[in-house]
Amino acid sequence: MPNAATISKGILKPHFEIKGLSNLSGDVEVSGAKNSALVLMTASLLTEEVISLNNVPELTDIKGMGEILLAMGVELRQSPSSLELCAKNLKNSEPPYELVNGLRASFFCIGPLLGKLGQAKIPLPGGCRIGARPVIEHIKGLKALGAIVTVEHGVVSASVPGTAKKLRGSAIVLDCPSVGATETILMAAVLASGKTTIENAAQEPEVQDLANMLNKMGASISGAGGPTITINGVEKLNGCSYNVIPDRIEAGTFLIAAAITRSTLRIKSVFPDHLSSVLQKLRDCGCAIEIDEDSITIIPGDINGVDITTQPFPGFPTDLQAPFMALLATAKGTSVVTEKIYENRMQHVAELQRMGASIRVQGNSAVIEGIPQLSAAPVTGGDLRSTAAMVLAGLAAKGTSKVEGLNHLDRGYAELEVKLNSVGGQIQRLP
Numbered sequence: 001m002p003n004a005a006t007i008s009k010g011i012l013k014p015h016f017e018i019k020g021l022s023n024l025s026g027d028v029e030v031s032g033a034k035n036s037a038l039v040l041m042t043a044s045l046l047t048e049e050v051i052s053l054n055n056v057p058e059l060t061d062i063k064g065m066g067e068i069l070l071a072m073g074v075e076l077r078q079s080p081s082s083l084e085l086c087a088k089n090l091k092n093s094e095p096p097y098e099l100v101n102g103l104r105a106s107f108f109c110i111g112p113l114l115g116k117l118g119q120a121k122i123p124l125p126g127g128c129r130i131g132a133r134p135v136i137e138h139i140k141g142l143k144a145l146g147a148i149v150t151v152e153h154g155v156v157s158a159s160v161p162g163t164a165k166k167l168r169g170s171a172i173v174l175d176c177p178s179v180g181a182t183e184t185i186l187m188a189a190v191l192a193s194g195k196t197t198i199e200n201a202a203q204e205p206e207v208q209d210l211a212n213m214l215n216k217m218g219a220s221i222s223g224a225g226g227p228t229i230t231i232n233g234v235e236k237l238n239g240c241s242y243n244v245i246p247d248r249i250e251a252g253t254f255l256i257a258a259a260i261t262r263s264t265l266r267i268k269s270v271f272p273d274h275l276s277s278v279l280q281k282l283r284d285c286g287c288a289i290e291i292d293e294d295s296i297t298i299i300p301g302d303i304n305g306v307d308i309t310t311q312p313f314p315g316f317p318t319d320l321q322a323p324f325m326a327l328l329a330t331a332k333g334t335s336v337v338t339e340k341i342y343e344n345r346m347q348h349v350a351e352l353q354r355m356g357a358s359i360r361v362q363g364n365s366a367v368i369e370g371i372p373q374l375s376a377a378p379v380t381g382g383d384l385r386s387t388a389a390m391v392l393a394g395l396a397a398k399g400t401s402k403v404e405g406l407n408h409l410d411r412g413y414a415e416l417e418v419k420l421n422s423v424g425g426q427i428q429r430l431p
């Protein structure tokens with residue numbers, strides 16, 4: 001029963017209570033990648049046969065995407081960490097507004113619906129706290145493939161003219177290496193007539209994972225993972241069974257959890273080459289890194305400040321900027337963190353300052369003067385990755401911290417506290 005003091009403070013929000021000065025040790029298992037599983041789920045719209053996805057993380061975003069696909073008539077069978085999807089009896093190409101509005105990734109449906117049915121109507125994904133998140137490149141790519149695309153009253157309507165309802169291959173050059181635009185164009189082009197090339201394509205592992213699954217379904221894609229992707233349109237795609245790649249951002253979060261608590265951890269079921277830039281920065285700031293085929297062991301030394309600039313893959317990932325800043329707040333010396341991907345991804349600075357961090361923000365850069373120890377405080381994460389950053393800071397701080405923002409956290413981390421507690425964390429999830 002909440003006490004009077006808590007009630008008097010207003011609505012009780014679900015939060016973590018984290019006992020600081022944690023020493024972690026042992027092995028942590030990484031789940032499947034959220035940012036791959038979400039787009040692979042929408043690729044099931046491209047075939048009438050069954051797609052079986054394995055190593056699917058159990059996250060609220062995955063559940064949300066499932067509800068959207070169900071509402072369109074996709075048959076869905078869920079079991080722990082796997083999903084069976086079949087779009088044979090697709091009812092419509094307009095997912096309900098109330099479901100789509102809460103999940104930006106639902107916009108991934110537009111490419112396959114257009115490629116398969118020749119029409120789609122998807123609400124324009126709004127911006128979020130980290131930035132405007134436009135979909136200009138996605139729409140430009142679909143138009144280049146011959147679609148008619150209009151945006152009215154917050155809804156993107158796309159259709160393929162002519163009786164054949166078939167898109168036609170095209171040479172596309174992206175203004176920026178957008179992950180979502182690359183994936184949208186890939187899924188629209190696989191059933192188009194003729195050849196499509198995407199230049200200045202996003203090179204993230206999740207793009208490569210999508211191309212690999214589409215090829216397993218019978219597509220003809222080459223160059224994914226590099227700056228130029230070529231797609232030769234095919235008549236039909238078949239079902240397949242596919243394993244989602246490990247979540248490199250979750251893996252990086254655990255590596256930083258080890259570094260910030262000066263603990264040795266082994267991160268298992270991970271692809272080390274998906275984290276090269278992060279591993280290099282961890283080495284630069286004083287950690288020893290041992291790599292096996294699918295695991296990484298981190299042994300922190302004295303942590304010194306380093307400079308970080310977020311870049312498209314293979315550069316330092318923007319999704320680990322906030323967690324890494326929590327580490328740098330406890331490093332010796334000065335660090336400069338520059339966010340080049342999003343225009344507003346520094347909200348975690350104010351929360352770290354509440355824990356005693358010495359950080360000065362100048363535009364899209366933050367100058368961090370490391371301090372020997374953070375002090376526990378009640379803090380709130382404003383988005384998925386800043387909440388993760390606050391959890392890491394809480395593990396290292398002196399005292400017990402209260403971290404709110406679990407609604408964000410649960411979108412991208414499967415039972416983060418359970419995994420951290422299994423290696424010595426002392427985190428309580430309270431309603």
Ligand code: EPZ
Binds near residue numbers: 319385
């Ligand atoms: C994906 O978002 C990820 N989400 C994001 O992860 C990740 O931060 C991002 O890629 C970059 O790696 C999913 O895959 C579901 P973008 P996406 O299009 O596709 C600008 C997380 O925490 N841009 O590559 O939306 C855009 O504004 C989330 O897991 C344009 O300017 O990313 C942004 O500044 C957060 N015009 C930058 O590019 C466009 O037309 C990167 O966007 C499209 C994008």
